Amino acid sequence: MASQKPHLLVTNDDGITSPGLLALKDALVEVGHVTVLAPNHNWSASGHVKTMHKPLRVDEVTLVDGTPALTTDGAPSDAVALAFLGIVERPIDIVVSGINRGANLGHDVTYSGTVTAAMEGAIAGVPAVAVSLNSHTHEDFSVAGGFAARLVRQVLDRGLLEGVLLNINVPPLSADQIAGALVTRMGLRIYRDELVRRLDPRGRPYYWIGGPPPTGVEEEGTDIWAVAHGYISVTPIQLDLTAHNVLSTLQGWNLAL
Ligand code: MN
Numbered sequence: 001m002a003s004q005k006p007h008l009l010v011t012n013d014d015g016i017t018s019p020g021l022l023a024l025k026d027a028l029v030e031v032g033h034v035t036v037l038a039p040n041h042n043w044s045a046s047g048h049v050k051t052m053h054k055p056l057r058v059d060e061v062t063l064v065d066g067t068p069a070l071t072t073d074g075a076p077s078d079a080v081a082l083a084f085l086g087i088v089e090r091p092i093d094i095v096v097s098g099i100n101r102g103a104n105l106g107h108d109v110t111y112s113g114t115v116t117a118a119m120e121g122a123i124a125g126v127p128a129v130a131v132s133l134n135s136h137t138h139e140d141f142s143v144a145g146g147f148a149a150r151l152v153r154q155v156l157d158r159g160l161l162e163g164v165l166l167n168i169n170v171p172p173l174s175a176d177q178i179a180g181a182l183v184t185r186m187g188l189r190i191y192r193d194e195l196v197r198r199l200d201p202r203g204r205p206y207y208w209i210g211g212p213p214p215t216g217v218e219e220e221g222t223d224i225w226a227v228a229h230g231y232i233s234v235t236p237i238q239l240d241l242t243a244h245n246v247l248s249t250l251q252g253w254n255l256a257l
Pocket of ligand 1: 013014043045114
């Protein structure tokens with residue numbers, strides 16, 4: 001008997017109706033059996049969530065192309081946890097999250113529902129890939145989807161170190177405009193958040209975190225530089241957040257009780 005096709009769990013943080021999710025599913029059906037379990041609304045910038053203080057629902061839905069899928073009122077990382085905890089019966093070989101509307105570069109990964117859903121896959125002990133398109137308006141996800149599918153195939157063939165995931169960011173360009181793909185490190189994001197204070201109808205203040213979109217330091221070798229120069233960026237990131245280069249310094253401190 002031929003070996004079973006790999007089983008891919010596809011999720012996102014833009015929600016089950018996002019065209020980026022559909023594009024990712026479409027690209028990955030060439031690689032293996034795809035199960036879609038994604039949040040029922042937009043959770044962008046929700047970070048790494050584990051919902052512990054309210055029940056979670058899971059509903060069967062169909063994507064606009066008729067494909068059966070599952071949706072939850074939980075966060076993206078909840079969706080992945082639910083899948084591994086028994087909502088999805090068949091063992092999962094890889095988690096692929098996206099295709100997100102908007103880049104996840106540098107420190108964005110700590111806010112990103114897209115990336116933290118992939119992190120949840122790494123916590124569950126499988127390889128994981130997050131895919132983001134550096135645009136909120138570009139409607140063509142085919143370059144990002146095609147690249148993600150080719151990379152996912154390699155991850156399945158070659159494996160990844162435990163606790164490692166790949167963060168892909170794709171510039172909103174056509175295939176012939178893309179400069180190539182680069183392996184990068186996380187760059188330095190520059191946030192320009194501004195607090196917007198307004199009054200509600202009862203005269204009480206409320207606040208929005210507003211301001212222009214983030215920029216970043218365009219240092220060569222980083223994800224920020226790559227995407228700014230028309231390259232697809234592939235950054236290996238890991239759950240081990242230890243500042244290894246500080247360990248020896250800290251060991252020299254006086255830690256006596
Ligand atoms: Mn998003």
